[in-house]
Amino acid sequence: MRIGVLTAGGDCPGLNAVIRSVVHRGLTGHGDEIIGFEDGFKGLLEGRYRPLDLNAVSGILARGGTILGSARLERARLHEAADNAEELCQTYGIDVLIPIGGEGTLTAARMLADAGMPVVGVPKTIDNDISATDRTFGFDTAVTVATEAIDRLKTTAESHQRVMVVEVMGRHAGWIALESGMAGGAHGICIPERPFDPADLVAMIEERFARGKKFAVICVAEGAHPIQGSMAYGYGEIDAYGHERFMGIGTRLAEELANRLGKEARPVILGHVQRGGVPTAYDRVLATRFGWHAVEAAHEGAFGHMTGLRGTSIEMVPLKDAITELKRVPEDRIREAESVF
Amino acid sequence: MRIGVLTAGGDCPGLNAVIRSVVHRGLTGHGDEIIGFEDGFKGLLEGRYRPLDLNAVSGILARGGTILGSARLERARLHEAADNAEELCQTYGIDVLIPIGGEGTLTAARMLADAGMPVVGVPKTIDNDISATDRTFGFDTAVTVATEAIDRLKTTAESHQRVMVVEVMGRHAGWIALESGMAGGAHGICIPERPFDPADLVAMIEERFARGKKFAVICVAEGAHPIQGSMAYGYGEIDAYGHERFMGIGTRLAEELANRLGKEARPVILGHVQRGGVPTAYDRVLATRFGWHAVEAAHEGAFGHMTGLRGTSIEMVPLKDAITELKRVPEDRIREAESVF
Amino acid sequence: MRIGVLTAGGDCPGLNAVIRSVVHRGLTGHGDEIIGFEDGFKGLLEGRYRPLDLNAVSGILARGGTILGSARLERARLHEAADNAEELCQTYGIDVLIPIGGEGTLTAARMLADAGMPVVGVPKTIDNDISATDRTFGFDTAVTVATEAIDRLKTTAESHQRVMVVEVMGRHAGWIALESGMAGGAHGICIPERPFDPADLVAMIEERFARGKKFAVICVAEGAHPIQGSMAYGYGEIDAYGHERFMGIGTRLAEELANRLGKEARPVILGHVQRGGVPTAYDRVLATRFGWHAVEAAHEGAFGHMTGLRGTSIEMVPLKDAITELKRVPEDRIREAESVF
Amino acid sequence: MRIGVLTAGGDCPGLNAVIRSVVHRGLTGHGDEIIGFEDGFKGLLEGRYRPLDLNAVSGILARGGTILGSARLERARLHEAADNAEELCQTYGIDVLIPIGGEGTLTAARMLADAGMPVVGVPKTIDNDISATDRTFGFDTAVTVATEAIDRLKTTAESHQRVMVVEVMGRHAGWIALESGMAGGAHGICIPERPFDPADLVAMIEERFARGKKFAVICVAEGAHPIQGSMAYGYGEIDAYGHERFMGIGTRLAEELANRLGKEARPVILGHVQRGGVPTAYDRVLATRFGWHAVEAAHEGAFGHMTGLRGTSIEMVPLKDAITELKRVPEDRIREAESVF
Structure with missing residues (x-):
């Protein structure tokens, strides 16, 4: 043949x-x-x-x-x-x-x-x-890379009292976010299948801080989206030069959380490292x-x-x-x- | 509850x-x-x-x-x-x-x-x-650890023209050997489910050497065993002090191959690293x-x-x-x- | 004591x-x-x-x-x-x-x-x-994390004919970019110590493409900056809502290269994964x-x-x-x- | 040129x-x-x-x-x-x-x-x-591989109350044992530069067990040797078939410790994985x-x-x-x- x-x-x-x-x-x-x-x-x-x-x-x-x-x-x-x-x-x-x-x-x-x-x-x-x-x-490789990143971010978040938002791949389905979020022990997971309400995340983070766990890690799929009207920032925005500037959900969610919590919240966008390599x-x-x-x-x-x-x-x-x-x-x-x- | x-x-x-x-x-x-x-x-x-x-x-x-x-x-x-x-x-x-x-x-x-x-x-x-x-x-962790070891051994075997025998865990079933052997690209895999004939491995290695691939990696489950009478060395032996000395199949197979091939063959026994850690x-x-x-x-x-x-x-x-x-x-x-x- | x-x-x-x-x-x-x-x-x-x-x-x-x-x-x-x-x-x-x-x-x-x-x-x-x-x-951990990312990105860049810009940490000194760039085999490295000219990077990439190497990876320290007047995009910009929006050098350089080369160029911002974990x-x-x-x-x-x-x-x-x-x-x-x- | x-x-x-x-x-x-x-x-x-x-x-x-x-x-x-x-x-x-x-x-x-x-x-x-x-x-790669192994073995030793002896490379100098032992937090380190007394290791392990730390990891260079007369087993031994059988120091030390402590002590011989791979x-x-x-x-x-x-x-x-x-x-x-x- x-x-x-x-x-x-x-x-x-x-x-x-x-x-x-x-x-x-x-x-x-x-x-x-x-x-x-x-x-x-x-x-x-x-x-x-x-x-x-x-x-x-x-x-x-x-x-x-x-x-x-x-x-x-x-x-x-x-x-x-x-x-x-x-x-x-x-x-x-x-x-x-x-x-x-x-x-x-x-x-x-x-x-x-x-x-x-x-x-x-x-x-x-x-x-x-x-x-x-x-x-x-x-898929397993992508989840592994994302989990390793969450593992690393968690120790930093914990000892430096930070809120971290990790954006992983998954435009239409949230599998990577689900499994790396579970494997990494993320406190919140946002996936395309279920629109999220930032208020839920805020409540969870505040409850954690209240009982002395002064950090949180949120794992968000790139295709996740908030329930309508729940977040201030839109997807694409027109910058001062007239260009549309795309802001990923990770960055937007971190800003939203920072605003609502009055605490620093950092986005980390894993990007293409999830689809390359061994x-x-x-x-x-x-x-x-x-x-x-x-x-x-x-x-x-x-x-x-x-x-x-x-x-x-x-x-x-x-x-x-x-x-x-x-x-x-x-x-x-x-x-x-x-x-x- | x-x-x-x-x-x-x-x-x-x-x-x-x-x-x-x-x-x-x-x-x-x-x-x-x-x-x-x-x-x-x-x-x-x-x-x-x-x-x-x-x-x-x-x-x-x-x-x-x-x-x-x-x-x-x-x-x-x-x-x-x-x-x-x-x-x-x-x-x-x-x-x-x-x-x-x-x-x-x-x-x-x-x-x-x-x-x-x-x-x-x-x-x-x-x-x-x-x-x-x-x-x-x-299981996945054990396979991952074993595969990483095989990956490392393969480059050494290749550039230094060696035959390597990697013994992995699996007393009654050969799953770890099977999957790490496949993932690592082992040239021979020995598992408890099917008694092996060292002659087959020798033939395979000689065929490889003949076409210029002057190395081979064999992955063997600790519970694998040769077909009866096909290998010189027994399991346990009595040493000069009268103690019985257990020799694992990895070590025995490496000796057997070395004898038959007239080339060095090194055993590597992975042991407990397969069942510990993250x-x-x-x-x-x-x-x-x-x-x-x-x-x-x-x-x-x-x-x-x-x-x-x-x-x-x-x-x-x-x-x-x-x-x-x-x-x-x-x-x-x-x-x-x-x-x- | x-x-x-x-x-x-x-x-x-x-x-x-x-x-x-x-x-x-x-x-x-x-x-x-x-x-x-x-x-x-x-x-x-x-x-x-x-x-x-x-x-x-x-x-x-x-x-x-x-x-x-x-x-x-x-x-x-x-x-x-x-x-x-x-x-x-x-x-x-x-x-x-x-x-x-x-x-x-x-x-x-x-x-x-x-x-x-x-x-x-x-x-x-x-x-x-x-x-x-x-x-x-x-430092060694940061370089290791960055190098692993570059290793992963390189295989993707190569098989999918991409230009990738990896931004690593280093606000005032370029050590992480230098060593992870060397270890990962980056084709261009930008560090704060020496203002870079995007034209040099463009020339290098075009030379690579000309001889059939249809990809390139650039490693850039977050504190690197172009020689004055050589790049279109400024640091901070005012978005449509009147907020200043900070764009890191990795993102800006990727846009600049994409514009000049007429090819896609993707930024990857490694961020805090470099400072956390084992x-x-x-x-x-x-x-x-x-x-x-x-x-x-x-x-x-x-x-x-x-x-x-x-x-x-x-x-x-x-x-x-x-x-x-x-x-x-x-x-x-x-x-x-x-x-x- | x-x-x-x-x-x-x-x-x-x-x-x-x-x-x-x-x-x-x-x-x-x-x-x-x-x-x-x-x-x-x-x-x-x-x-x-x-x-x-x-x-x-x-x-x-x-x-x-x-x-x-x-x-x-x-x-x-x-x-x-x-x-x-x-x-x-x-x-x-x-x-x-x-x-x-x-x-x-x-x-x-x-x-x-x-x-x-x-x-x-x-x-x-x-x-x-x-x-x-x-x-x-x-050297750094060898130390890294050995340290990863010790990391894995330590969790197993701890939760299963084991004594583990890890043999690493180093025939004439103990650098790998020293640095991987330090990095992995080994409780005892044996190197060629200083003949060791198994009695010291036994005392340390018993002290640990006495204060509730019911495990220990010993890192031993392949070229380490006990002070004369302190250990029962010799290097090479003649087996029942008249062949000399080489037993590495890791295996011998594990046997010695097991005998003296009246507890199981497992050897792990890392071997060639330390010198291959990425x-x-x-x-x-x-x-x-x-x-x-x-x-x-x-x-x-x-x-x-x-x-x-x-x-x-x-x-x-x-x-x-x-x-x-x-x-x-x-x-x-x-x-x-x-x-x-």
């Missing part, structure tokens, strides 16, 4: 582990030939690819990023790809395409599959918000299993499906199940955290 | 997170009173306990070990406890006991439950070999959820059960399901590793 | 290690009595202190923050302390005060020493900018040695001095040598970095 | 950072040409080398091991090299050789220098036992500075010298000063540790 593989979308620790696993399983297990398209779907359209053998993937298991590169693709060009789906396969002589990516990539994958291209997807997102899989690789052991194992099963699925002809974690097993799930609905933090997970939401 | 909690058996990162969670959920969620017995079942029998409030569990979420201490208890004294199960509850005024422990502890828990004590168990083992739960806390974010979240659900189960009267992870949910499973059979690495997980077994 | 100890100023990993060392050496080595003032000089003035024995410092060696708390003190109240220096010593019965702190604290220490209080200082700053000591504890082994050793020597100096009557690292030895240096001039990055250290400055 | 570089001796985190720095400084700063000999002096004698440009050293700064490989060389062949020193230079057209290595390598370097080869050495040892430099790269930020900076100054020294004709850290500066020191005497832990450093030695 000749397998094409590509990585698309934002960075995510574990991408290289999937690529390596596809090559190992394909070559060693089935005698397949593997080619890797560069810069995601762009490479597919532009014919930029290279053969991948054992040497090409040597030493990449624990490396962040992706050796194949990644790029965003405009929707128009995707349609172009879909229109020429079969032709593309013939041109490159590939029997299957394994795209590794997030919601956008999987939607594109489905479009290609519908157009007749044999496709097996591998889901990828640090946000853990793809349905039809218990977890995605990259993947955790958990993510390497999950990514490796995804790669392995993607190759098996290809050989079994399970096209139009993607790999998914279900309990302790990897199962193949239809691409459509993965992309119709975002997996959001349910109410019962919020309750378990025993923090102010 | 008055809740008694204790930790028993070997060390396991996350124990403190469970204790903290029980106290937080009990106190804040239900207005419970919590007492902690010291040194496992010993404290229960000897009446050594202390009240646990929010201050008592402050700052322990990320700390290794257990603030309650742990100890092994002889079977005879356990029967004593079982015989006085109801009396013990009355003495301490507890409405439920939450023992946190491994297979032995859960067996004891069941014995107490059968004798009429209201018990809700929380499973604990770094080995991940308890049935009826997808994972146990402590738990990973994953383990803190799982431990916190277990503690939370144990309290809920107590309030719902789900005695004789323990917490279990099933997919993404925590469910209560009968203690008997957890202790009848060890959870061992199944064949399909071995296949996914693409290493020599 | 009766020794008073206090911690003042911003957080710094290693403070607890110094406190522990003072207690261990004082108690075990000399049979001293140790008391710890709470919240820095405030506790000294307000009589808030507690005795410190071995139990009080048990388990704190590796813990971030300070068990004694810290607070800023207004200058006026310091003069009050100086006016009553001898009286204060009598009130608390202390034979020596060991203040652990940064430039401000050491200046206060000198003031008290001049007013007749027996004082032995211990220098503390993550910025490493105190003269008369080769290094200060906390100290590195290096910092624990240095902090422990400082504490030990401070006690020895107290017994030798070396008042008005502070501990300093000189090569491999700890020496006592006059407080005045430490506070007259900031230790800034010299030209020859800049040259060694082989990055654009 | 044409520069040859090689790495020799055991593994040491930071080797790649030196190689990278030599290439960066040589190429960018001076327009030099750099070649790298493979497998240490072997490659020099056998003509195995490759050109090193910026691409060849891209991405290696943080990688453990050495991209050039390393190997031990027999003394006889070194003499062969010395006899043909000038010829070798002509053959490869190199104007200077930069060998990076430990005591043996530096001795060889001196031999070559005496025979007329222009040589600039770079000292390397995780043991930190080379004279004429305050520190060597690799170097710490400190080691990357030091290694980079060494590489930079080695190139400068080459251009200044400072042959027969090696780079050395003196305070905060890198200075060139005569090779003979580095190799005449091992740098051992002095008495005053032992006193500072406040542990039982």
Whole structure:
């Protein structure tokens, strides 16, 4: 079999582990030939690819990023790809395409599959918000990085009597905030799934100060938002030069709390450190299993499906199940955290 | 409700997170009173306990070990406890006991439950070999520590052309070896579930050397064993002083490989570093959820059960399901590793 | 001897290690009595202190923050302390005060020493900018945290073809930027000691892109500044609500580079994670040695001095040598970095 | 200038950072040409080398091991090299050789220098036992790894009431044991510089148990030894098969303590994890500075010298000063540790 593989979308620790696993399983297990398209779907359209053998993937298991590169693709060009789906396969002589990516990539994958291209997807997102899989690789690494940051901030907050607001990733789903907040013991957690009231946070902090715990750490997802009208500062503001200046929720919430509490409150925006670098052991194992099963699925002809974690097993799930609905933090997970939401 | 909690058996990162969670959920969620017995079942029998409030569990979420201490208890004294199960509850005024422990502890828990004590168990083992739960806390930390060691050893092995044998924990099940071996990219993995043939490892290493990869890392579970008659060295040996000297499988396998290959092969025995210290974010979240659900189960009267992870949910499973059979690495997980077994 | 100890100023990993060392050496080595003032000089003035024995410092060696708390003190109240220096010593019965702190604290220490209080200082700053000591504890931890972040960002930048600007601490001296930039392999480093020209950074980045290295990481100290007139954006700006909004140099530089390059350039502001949490082994050793020597100096009557690292030895240096001039990055250290400055 | 570089001796985190720095400084700063000999002096004698440009050293700064490989060389062949020193230079057209290595390598370097080869050495040892430099790269990483292990073991020892003996590297000098023991807060430290009496350790442990601290961690250098006649077990023993079986001091000391205390005492042998993997930020900076100054020294004709850290500066020191005497832990450093030695 000749397998094409590509990585698309934002960075995510574990991408290289999937690529390596596809090559190992394909070559060693089935005698397949593997080619890797560069810069995601762009490479597919532009014919930029290279053969991948054992040497090409040597030493990449624990490396962040992706050796194949990644790029965003405009929707128009995707349609172009879909229109020429079969032709593309013939041109490159590939029997299957394994795209590794997030919601956008999987939607594109489905479009290609519908157009007749044999496709097996591998889901990828640090946000853990793809349905039809218990977890995605990259998420554990992001949570780990965020938790380490909260651990560090907590000792500072405690001995210097500070309120700290840590903004973590998660535009549409609050998984990273939920789990790093729980793991770090954050006193408040704000997630997109449930609009928060700054008054609740203020009450919690004042109660803490009253009983001698003169610090607090709030973990807020970048996509969290206050209930309407509860906060003074808006999202984007026009500065004196006429530019719109975007202020993240972390910064805004810290200002709001400082104003209400009459105490200093510092924002810390973790940003891209959450999506780079060495993947955790958990993510390497999950990514490796995804790669392995993607190759098996290809050989079994399970096209139009993607790999998914279900309990302790990897199962193949239809691409459509993965992309119709975002997996959001349910109410019962919020309750378990025993923090102010 | 008055809740008694204790930790028993070997060390396991996350124990403190469970204790903290029980106290937080009990106190804040239900207005419970919590007492902690010291040194496992010993404290229960000897009446050594202390009240646990929010201050008592402050700052322990990320700390290794257990603030309650742990100890092994002889079977005879356990029967004593079982015989006085109801009396013990009355003495301490507890409405439920939450023992946190491994297979032995859960067996004891069941014995107490059968004798009429209201018990809700929380499973604990770094080995991940308890049935009826997808994972146990402590396991991810152990795998992480082992993987970091393999990462370090691999660069040394590669640039100094060495064969390294890393022995990790896992007496009856090979989960730690399997996952750290996969995450670290070990070239051979030996686990108790499948007796290994040193000849296979030798063949793999020679094949690697032949194609210019002049190093190899083997990850071996402490409970792995060779197929009968395939290795020269026995387990225990009598030294010149007449003492029996135990040699672990890591050391023995390294000697065997060195002899067969005619090259140096170094053993590294990771030992107790795998079960101590700061738990990973994953383990803190799982431990916190277990503690939370144990309290809920107590309030719902789900005695004789323990917490279990099933997919993404925590469910209560009968203690008997957890202790009848060890959870061992199944064949399909071995296949996914693409290493020599 | 009766020794008073206090911690003042911003957080710094290693403070607890110094406190522990003072207690261990004082108690075990000399049979001293140790008391710890709470919240820095405030506790000294307000009589808030507690005795410190071995139990009080048990388990704190590796813990971030300070068990004694810290607070800023207004200058006026310091003069009050100086006016009553001898009286204060009598009130608390202390034979020596060991203040652990940064430039401000050491200046206060000198003031008290001049007013007749027996004082032995211990220098503390993550910025490493105190003269008369080769290094200060906390610095290595800050550099380590910053380097880990750069490591993570670099893989993302590389595989996703990004320009990243990492802002690290260092208001007056660029040590953290210099060393984390070198350790992380940053392509440009901006420090307060040498105003930078964004045009140099642009030229370097374009040269990199031209030879196929389609990413760059710039490490910038928070106190770095461009040569006059070279950048469009000012420091503080007045937003639409009439508030002044401070924009850090990292954010401004990223915007400037994005504008000039016509490519996305992302800022990452590391902030307080650099000054919290578990100290590195290096910092624990240095902090422990400082504490030990401070006690020895107290017994030798070396008042008005502070501990300093000189090569491999700890020496006592006059407080005045430490506070007259900031230790800034010299030209020859800049040259060694082989990055654009 | 044409520069040859090689790495020799055991593994040491930071080797790649030196190689990278030599290439960066040589190429960018001076327009030099750099070649790298493979497998240490072997490659020099056998003509195995490759050109090193910026691409060849891209991405290696943080990688453990050495991209050039390393190997031990027999003394006889070194003499062969010395006899043909000038010829070798002509053959490869190199104007200077930069060998990076430990005591043996530096001795060889001196031999070559005496025979007329222009040589600039770079000292390397995780043991930190080379004279004429305050520190060597690799040491900080080894101490960091050992300290992390002690941190983990301490929580286990504490909550499970154990005595743990951690054996770290250091055959002739106890630097790693000293600093990781101090950083980890070990209760006893055994180093080659001062023969230890197990009775002192027993007394310390019993005193601890008596005051309720029912655990202890001992950090022992692999080269530490008891005062004569104080311990039952010898070094090497003849087993039942007639083989000599080497038992490290860690294992022996644990047995000795267990026998004397009547309590379990567990050995943990850290082994090669201390010399592999990602170097710490400190080691990357030091290694980079060494590489930079080695190139400068080459251009200044400072042959027969090696780079050395003196305070905060890198200075060139005569090779003979580095190799005449091992740098051992002095008495005053032992006193500072406040542990039982």
